[in-house]
Amino acid sequence: MASSYTPVEVLTLAVQQEIALVPQRLYPTLTVVQKAEDYQTLIKWPANVGGATATGRATSAASRVTASADTVVGAQLPIGAQTLGHSFDILRNDLVQARNAGPGALKNLFAYQAQTGVEVILKGLNGLLYTGAGAGSADAGVYGMEYICTAANDYAGLAVATYANWVPMILTNASNRALTVDLLSALRVGLARKGGYADVIFTTPELVETYNKLFAANRQLSVPAVGPIADLGFADSSYYGIPMVADPDCTANAFYFVNSRGVKLHTFNLSNSAPEGAMAPEATKTMGLNFLVAQVGTQNPHVLSFEISVQPQLQVHNRAKDIALLGKITY
Numbered sequence: 001m002a003s004s005y006t007p008v009e010v011l012t013l014a015v016q017q018e019i020a021l022v023p024q025r026l027y028p029t030l031t032v033v034q035k036a037e038d039y040q041t042l043i044k045w046p047a048n049v050g051g052a053t054a055t056g057r058a059t060s061a062a063s064r065v066t067a068s069a070d071t072v073v074g075a076q077l078p079i080g081a082q083t084l085g086h087s088f089d090i091l092r093n094d095l096v097q098a099r100n101a102g103p104g105a106l107k108n109l110f111a112y113q114a115q116t117g118v119e120v121i122l123k124g125l126n127g128l129l130y131t132g133a134g135a136g137s138a139d140a141g142v143y144g145m146e147y148i149c150t151a152a153n154d155y156a157g158l159a160v161a162t163y164a165n166w167v168p169m170i171l172t173n174a175s176n177r178a179l180t181v182d183l184l185s186a187l188r189v190g191l192a193r194k195g196g197y198a199d200v201i202f203t204t205p206e207l208v209e210t211y212n213k214l215f216a217a218n219r220q221l222s223v224p225a226v227g228p229i230a231d232l233g234f235a236d237s238s239y240y241g242i243p244m245v246a247d248p249d250c251t252a253n254a255f256y257f258v259n260s261r262g263v264k265l266h267t268f269n270l271s272n273s274a275p276e277g278a279m280a281p282e283a284t285k286t287m288g289l290n291f292l293v294a295q296v297g298t299q300n301p302h303v304l305s306f307e308i309s310v311q312p313q314l315q316v317h318n319r320a321k322d323i324a325l326l327g328k329i330t331y
Contacts, residue, residue: 008294011306014114019289026122028245029247029250035264035265041268043079045315045317046072046074047166049072049158078313079141083310086116093302126247129249132314143155149324149325167320168194168319168322171183173328177328179210181214196259196318201256203245203250204246204251210329211237253329254328262316268311269285290310293306293308
């Protein structure tokens with residue numbers, strides 16, 4: 001019996017199933033970071049860049065004469081202008097044979113392509129959470145942790161020359177040096193001095209091993225009992241109770257201290273993108289990410305072309321307090 005599903009519907013189901021089967025260990029940062037969805041092409045939020053002071057006054061004096069308030073300015077990040085995707089072709093002959101063979105054959109026809117597409121998109125997106133420079137299509141428009149933790153870079157429309165308090169705690173060096181207790185302590189204290197907080201540390205597998213060797217006598221399994229970070233099997237070390245996540249895509253020689261509540265991965269939701277009366281491409285939300293599965297145009301009538309894509313952006317709500325970098329550490 002022929003399948004009643006359209007090719008796009010079958011591909012969408014295959015994408016959902018493939019993502020559900022993806023080993024989370026392969027994309028740890030992508031798995032841990034909070035997810036959000038957007039329907040506007042600008043992510044906007046009020047950013048507190050500091051500046052408030054507390055002042056004393058006589059009880060008989062007028063209030064708020066010498067008081068001051070924090071400087072709150074509008075921050076914004078673009079989303080939707082760039083996309084990260086994977087496209088492929090299928091011969092119409094193969095589609096006809098699969099339809100007439102049965103639903104299972106049609107599903108199998110798309111399963112391999114869905115698996116490949118999901119793998120390359122998730123791998124690419126996981127890497128962009130670090131390396132994205134927001135430069136355009138090459139970065140899918142994403143501003144990653146490397147960019148955010150570079151002191152000279154402006155971020156979210158706020159210039160560091162104007163808002164010096166918008167720069168995160170960064171402890172780096174001209175060249176790589178050994179990991180020490182003092183370096184870790186300096187980063188932790190510096191972040192606290194900024195009023196910051198971290199509940200997860202992202203680094204490379206090599207640096208997790210370096211850390212374990214340094215603190216071999218005090219190594220402990222990190223299984224948070226409460227909070228947004230779940231023990232997913234790849235946080236097997238901790239520093240002052242903060243789980244340390246080993247990610248092969250993390251910046252070399254770096255530790256990122258992150259407040260998971262202040263860092264979100266946004267994806268644009270295209271579920272209502274069709275004009276009235278028209279059929280929309282299939283949109284699916286899987287693993288907290290909004291994927292678009294669509295048939296695209298081709299000049300060959302014997303070939304059907306498809307694309308799986310996602311429109312991402314990484315948001316750090318308070319750049320100065322929600323992320324910090326300990327860089328230039330030798331393996």
